[in-house]
Amino acid sequence: MAALLELRDVSKAFGGLQVIDHLNLHVDEGEIVSVIGPNGAGKTTVFNLITGIYHVDSGEIVFEGDKVSGLPPHAITNRGIARTFQTLRLFLNMTVLENVMAAEYGQTKATALEAMLQLPRARREEKRIRKVAEEKLAFFGQRLAGYRHDQPAYSLSYANRRRLEIARAMATNARLLLLDEPAAGMNPHETHEITELIGKLRDDADYSILVIEHDMHVVEGISDRVIALDHGVKIAEGLFDEVATHPLVIEAYLGVRAEAEAV
């Protein structure tokens, strides 16, 4: 079966620094893949390359059999890849509901002129995406429910902001979600919740997921497959147990032990 997402021999350098070095990686339909590695291993860079924020120096990225590297970010998102950010990037001064609806831009067609004159298509689309947005938010149960939809996003707690970012990514109609440290900054209880949620995203909502995570409990709990990166090179790949005990991985982490623990 063809992979949903495939990185073929991708390289990226900033100045003289090789951040990603001939990386090969793939995510299959319905799979949850975790990327681990010490700080500076290039994990987030991989996400930035996939979503088109950075351009690849060489190699190519293929999604559903089509080359997506070289497309602008919004076009890549419209193909079905959406992400969250490690440093939350919500639209803080927009309401919770608007945050989600904004991400549905790619699925609507009505022009500004149609909106001005309130032509039928604009009204129809608006109704539709509002419903979709509410559905996506409903995925998080009571957490993002009800009157909170009209509150500005900045009024949400840290954990809820992470949830809202995921809801926003879902609303783009993505098939593949890239989650950048979804459990960062959460307490054990919330971490547990997010672990379950990621499983639910795959099982109930049919998303394939590529996730960066530092919390090994989360990684262990969700991953079908784990990929370890160090200095932009894939050093191990396989089931969690295999990777976690891989000598290169241990060395990579021990070599920068202090940093790894600090995270």
Next chain:
Amino acid sequence: MSSLGGGQPGEGGLPAAAPEPVDAPDRVKVGVDEWVAEAEGRRAARSGLTGALVRVWERLPAPARLAILIGPFAIFPFITNEGNLYRYGLITIIYALLALGLNVVVGFAGLLDLGYVAFFGVGAYLYGIMASGHSGHHLQAEIAIPIVVISTALFGLLLGLTSWRLLGDYLAIVTLFFLQAFVIFVNNANGGLNDFSYPFVGKVDLTGGSNGLDQIDPLNFFGYHITTTKGYYFFTLISITLLMTMLYFVNGSRTGRAWRALREDPLAAEVMSVPVNRLKLLAFMFGAATAGFSGTIYGAVQSGAFPGDYDVGLLITIYAIVILGGLGSIGGVVIGALVVNGAPELLRSSSNARFLFYGVLLLALFIAMRPWYKPVVVLLGTIAFGFAVHGIASAVWSRGTAGHIEGGGQLGRALEHWVLLPRNTSSIAGWAYFALIVAALVLTLLRGWWRALALIPTLYLASFVWENKLVEQVSGATRLILLGGLLVVIMNVRPSGIFGTSRVEIA
């Protein structure tokens, strides 16, 4: 400045028992869930008449709000004469119309465009070229206006292209240069000796150079000429009502959301399927088209276009309107335009200006200071202080009370016994002005009764400076001084403008 000193944020404003107002941007407890739970409670905590008004306003449906904003304007022509209708009414709405477009670029999309008023000029000049005695063409408005709107939109597109690569302050500086370029161009494009020679046509008198392009036709729709101020007034009023309605719809649509997302975080917006570059261009085009349209009206109203009218002075005015009204607030621009254009017009005559000055000072005092007896004490103290100073001065320094207030009416005559009016004021008043600024700044550092106490001499100083210095140049420097001070104060008290919703920004 002094009138604003009284309106500084203090501990007043709320009854002692009321909780801290948490909606001030610096006090927002970011990321605390309880904030949400408290929201209802905070809304209820707004007490008094203002609170009630705000509540009513927030609950009104949008058409009702529009009607309340526009209603007084619709009545205005029937209670005033042509000259006042022009100065207070027509110019205010034209500015509001212009500010609406800027609000899209800066308020919605967050693009700091300092070249905006150039499009206003482009509109006026283009219309002038198509329909004026100067150019010899006399196009009907129903043809000229679409041409102007489309061409200014295209100019907007060109300038907008720079926003693909430049952000924030860099964009600001490039667009500001664009404005300078526009002014230099129209100042010289008269086919004169400094002028360019255009391909194919050679030297052409496009803009009349620094003399301006005059004899612009009145707007002429299908043979119907708008000739009176009233006619232009209603034409503009209807235009702005329509535009506000349309903007309201756009703001709630996918395009409006995308613009705001772009303002909040361009990168996140791009990754969330918003074609950021296209939307930037759209915002620039939208703004430019609005400016072009209002420029056409202005050109027809003025029956001419002159280079200086579209320079930095207007830019500052329009920015002040947008910021005062609240960035991103559609209705706010109307209030902003009313204050920014109306207040200086009132200041034109010095007796009006005097009423306005003392009135606003009193108002600010009573609104900003609580409990009620505090401003009363300050007021009485100031009056007593003034008579004391005046009394002492008339005994020992007769030169200090020798001056007169010219044409001041009753208030003026009363003030002659209270405020010092030295005969030769220029240097004394200069130093007093300096002292007043220092005093107003010091006031912001004081709290409680100390501030009230310090207010007394400061207020007296303010009226001294007003009567001896500021009143001389009410329509010129004074009005801009007040405007500049107002911008600083508003930004410090409410960074999102008076009617804007308070925002947070986490870098």
Next chain:
Amino acid sequence: MKKVVVAATLAAALAVLATAAWGSTKGSTKVASQANASSALVKCGKTRSIGLLAPITGPAASLGQPQVHWAKFFVSNYNKTHRKKFKLVPEDTQLGAANGTAEAVKGAQALGSSASVLGVVGPAGSNEVKATTGALKGAGLGWVSGSATNTQITLDGTRTGFFFRTVPPDSSQSKSVTGYITGTLKLKRVYIIDDQEAYSTGLADEVQAQLQAKGVTVGRDGVSQQQSDFTSLINKIPRNTQLVYLPWQLPPKGKAFGQQMKSQGRAGVKLMGSDGLFDPLFSSLGNNVYDSFFPLNPADKRVAAFKASHKGTELFGAPSYVAAQVVAGAIDRACKNGTATRAEVRAQIKKTSIAASASLLGLKVAFDKHGDMVKKPFGIYHSVKGVFVRVA
């Protein structure tokens, strides 16, 4: 804090609206609309009003203040000797200010809707004359400028019968200047620098065209009135240039230019200014300085009286004295039967005839069909020991 600010602004906005409505109702019964403003009868009464449009503040206040002083000087002189009094209604146009001509138009609108105003003195700039045309003409007012010299504003026919001026146009000044340069000085290479303002470019264009027609080699450049750094421009002036012509309005700029010429080692080049530079600041540059100025009868005792009551001479404002004289005379004649209309006043302005003996300018003041003075000679002055002396 929010509610305080919101309340304050709402209150301010309400105050503005209320005061505007209140202030406007007072005059509204008298002048109903522009259509009949021109023919509305006004009781002349004891005190008659003349509107005065001048840059009282703003960058060009140094030009506007003399005009205000001279106009006021006329009114106070007149009021001393006449039973019927005149009153000036000043409106600030802020010529050259950041808001361009917008202030001038607002001022004109205010005058137009003020029922008692029968005629207007000013505005100062030619572009202001153009900009205020709609407002003043619409209100049926006649207006007389003492400093708008652009040739076209009378000839283009737009404001014929409404606009008049008591200063000779650029065409007349340029003729005198060209005549002196080619005839008396016999120069062959001239450099012209305008200051990018309406007044300046118009005059510069005319002088340049006339000089070139007489076979003089002319270089042309412009520099913003806001600029004081002329050295790079001075470097560019060809070495063999004999005279630099500066049709500027701000004497200090003229002085700065002259000084920078000296510091760049170009002290030998002659400088010639226009009426805007007719000032001791400019003449103090030395003996190679020339200037052109409208004729003023220096022997007139009113000039001496003005000098005595005002510290400076402020001669640039003198035509505004004449303008006020013209408007006041017209109102007087129109008011013979106790009432007047603006149209009557306009007609009387057109018929103005002030004898040479009564005229401050030392010549008969009367208007041709365009609104220009019938006689419009220009004088040429040469700086001798720092003072301008008339040479032609």
Next chain:
Amino acid sequence: MNWSLFFGELVSGLTLGSIYALIALGYTMVYGILKLLNFAHGDVYMVGAFVGFFVLKWLGGPLAPAVTGWLAVAIMFTVAMLACGALGVGIERFAYRPLRNAPRIAPLISALGVSIFLQNSALLLWGPQFRDYDTFDLVGVKSYHIGTNFFISNVQILTISVSIGLTILLALVISRTRTGKAMRATSFDRDAAEMMGISIDRVISFTFFLGSALAAAGGIMFGLVFGQIFSLMGFTAGLKGFTAAVVGGIGSIPGAVLGGFLIGLTEAFATGYLPGGSVYANLYVFALLIVMFLIRPTGLLGSPVIQKV
């Protein structure tokens, strides 16, 4: 080739450039630390020129100064630089500090407000008229000729050398003193610097002091070279100063100086050589800016920024 025109424009450009460089330094330092476009900077420069003028008047005026001309000039520089330094600190304290955590546009508008306020206060207090430094009478302008085509006046020499001297002094302050090091640290990473125990408020005040003092020096130099000052001189100069800072790479001190000279020279040579030069000089500077942005969006000496996600 007309060498006299070439050298003339060269000297003019360097003179103008050294003034722009001094203004640009203030912009670049403030921008480096606060990421704030300090619109009021140009008006501080104007105030500096006026303070210099009033000091001169107080000393008896250019015609009869109480001390010799050059000493008078030195006093003018000192007083104006100190006064404007204090002004800068005051502006920062009252108009920008309360907005340090506000949305980016707020301090920018506040700066615009301060600019309008200062400019019109000057208009109100000192009027629109031009004030003469009367440099000829004050110090006696002399021109020095080298060969037939090259000449330079003593005031131009003074301007260029004072500008370079002040820049070197500034570089020393920043690289050698404790406060200077704190400035660099703050500009690199404000939060980290704060955590390291640097008093951010003090550093920012100091930055404003230095920047404003340099602008004041620029203002006086303008008065000396071109003879006169006026209350509206700040806007254009501020714009040029900022452009210089951007061209040089905002945040970079040598960049600001380089940018200043580049803008000055562009203006002078555009005036001298290009069609309609003196009228369109600003447009040519604009064109330079656009080209600059297209080639190096972060300026000549600015470090390229990688967007962090």
